[in-house]
Amino acid sequence: MLLNQFLLLAAVLFCVGVYGVIVRKNGVLVLMSVELILNAVNINLIAFSTLWGLAGQVFALFVIAVAAAEVGVGLAIVILIYRNKRSIDIDELDELKG
């Protein structure tokens, strides 16, 4: 049974994704890091479905579909920002604070 290897791979991907979200300054790269986390989730779900049956694979399909919708909205918001500020560096977004 190779379950542990898959779970380790997912854990590594998860960590890389979290690191990317925290460190990256570019809005699109942050989105890509979130996608890495979601891939870790999918690997986990499918690995576990070898133990528990189809529910995990169905869940993974839902994750893929919803993630696509999420990224669509996210890119739209990033384009909005780019039109108004000519930059997608999230550190430059400092109009609101306190």
Add this chain to the structure above:
Amino acid sequence: MTALLAQLAPGNFRAPTLDFHALAPEIVLLVTLVVLVLLDSIKLERARASMPAVTNIGLLAALIPLVTLAADGGTRVMFGGSYVVDPMSLVLKALFIVSAYVVVLLSTNYVAEGDYWESEYYVLLVSSVLGMVVMASSRDLIGIFVALELLSIPAYMLAAWRKGDVRSNEAGLKYYLMGVFASAILLYGMSLVFGVGGSTRLVDIGLRLEEIGTEGVPVVTLALVFVLIGFAFKVSAVPFHVWAPDTYEGAPTPVTAFLAVASKAAGFVALIQIVYFCFIVRPDIIQPIFFVLAVLSMTVGNLIALRQTNVVRMLAYSGIAQAGFMLAPFVVAGELPVQSRQAVVIYLVIYAAMNLGAFAVVIAIARKTGSGEIESFGGLFQYMPGMAVALTLFLASLIGIPPLGGWYAKFSVFKVLVEAQTGLGWATAIVMAVNTAIAAYYYLRVARAMWFDDAPDGDTTPVKVPAGLTAAVTLALVATLVFGVLPGLLSDLTSFQPLALGG
């Protein structure tokens, strides 16, 4: 895979039985959504004026099946326990729909006068409410995840609503990035929950967790922590609150009211489902986590609220502190499951009434002053006494002064914390009492400006308040007063049978 194919073979496939009465509120909302989209695409600009009316009628129509379902009583279980319509979910659905109705009343003039994209606004609002209503009934990881995204994705777009305004853009992007990050972590937690529990159905996971006992503590803890991070973001609990003040300030104020009340309540509903139907068997893990979250949220939220000069930001931090109060009953979930769940629901309902009311008054006053700074509220009592009295009552209710609703909300939380007779329960109650006193200071500061200060620019001509806003303030005021004077009404409504736990 072969099992799936065998299921799909002709003759083997059985469609699940649908209980259309139980699904009627969702169906009505879905029909409203479709009507709004069609109206917009067929009649274009001419339909703009009728959009709020259609939305309101749709939301009110969705309340009718809720009433008939409540009159029917009992628990309706669908899809093998993945979708349950029980008395608790009915109360929560009514809460979401009524809150959305009030938000539409708040938005009507704001959106129409701002020359923004009205039709899309109401479509997004209704689809977010649909997600919340589905959330109230989901008893399955997949259902909770899909409902969470259905309510969040439209909310991201609503926050970034004023397309040309950099502040609104920034509010949307901050909310979006924190939101997707939190939901990715939540999903990772859910995948671990699935791995440990062996099912996506909460009840089955709960049974399995009970079976394995204290075995596998690290992975169960990790799973719960990740899931909680996801929802802690949604309810803006410290340390996952950083998005809330910025998003609340930058987003259009009616949207802020929606996020602060309905979206937060939906996060709590998801927490209730996960904790009370699944992790309730492991109080050793949930108690310390919720203790830390609750105590941090109320303390940090209140302390930062003290030095805010903008009312919307102050309400954002006060909302963080209130989230801490609502997280408190979870600390004793293991000892008193039924009572602590009731305390959370009572707090959610009363919080919705008083907070929506406060936002309604702030929106009404911003029509004159155009700002949310506390100084701009000076002299309000001289030229708009009605609004000044209403806002004072809402703020007093948020502090928890009897006989207003907030008093009973706080009382029910204290009661359950003390009755549990646990160390952590007592500790939470003490921190909460101290925080209630701190909160009085910043709420009353706004009241003092309204009653005793002079108008900053000497301009005391009253502004005309549209009928929708007046109706919203009245509705919230009546609810706040009624729940405070007749608390028995709400406690009867929320005294759910323990039986529903097995739903």
